Amino acid sequence: MAGAGLAVSVPIAAPPLARASASAYTARRVCAIPSSCSSSSSFRSSPLRATTGLPGNRRAARRGASVACAVHGQDTTIEVPEVTKATWQSLVMESELPVLVEFWASWCGPCKMIDPVVGKLSKDYEGKLKCYKLNTDESPDIASQYGVRSIPTMMIFKNGEKKDSVIGAVPESTLTACIEKFVEK
Secondary structure, three states: OOOOOEEEEEEEOOOHHHHOOOOOOOEEEEEEEOOOOOOHHHOEEEEEEEOOOOOOOHHHHHHOEEEEEEEOOOOOOOOOOEOOOOOHHHHHHOOOOOEEEEEEOOOOHHHHHHHHHHHHHHHHOOOOOEEEEEEOOOOHHHHHHOOOOOOOEEEEEEOOEEEEEEEOOOOHHHHHHHHHOOOOO
């Protein structure tokens, strides 16, 4: 594996039913670790199914053993800046550009799903649209002022006025269609 990085051999204990027939059992699963990984603390784990490798031992092969292999992934998520009650007026209401605000909470699963989409849109519309996110747990008064009852809710503001809103973890195309109505072409 020249140039592929480091290969690690991970010992796997025999499944309980296979131990009687294979007393000196040892199986190994080889996991490739990319050479771009600089430290083990930056690895992300991903479970793999390992098989025994012994012919005729299908029960153990079906069961397998969980093996954590280190895989280094590149985080491509664009971080959307936060807006709070203290910064709301200057960042949203007084903005020269249209503003997309994502109303979210840290415990909300659909909010986590839509966050990368909003991040991508902030990059795609850079210079034409500003994107922020507002944590409804930390700034509930702003959320209630604009009638946010479900999260995630994305609202578009232009010239200090609420122009449109989209509720839920919607596809990127839905948000794009909404944004296109308010950005300069």
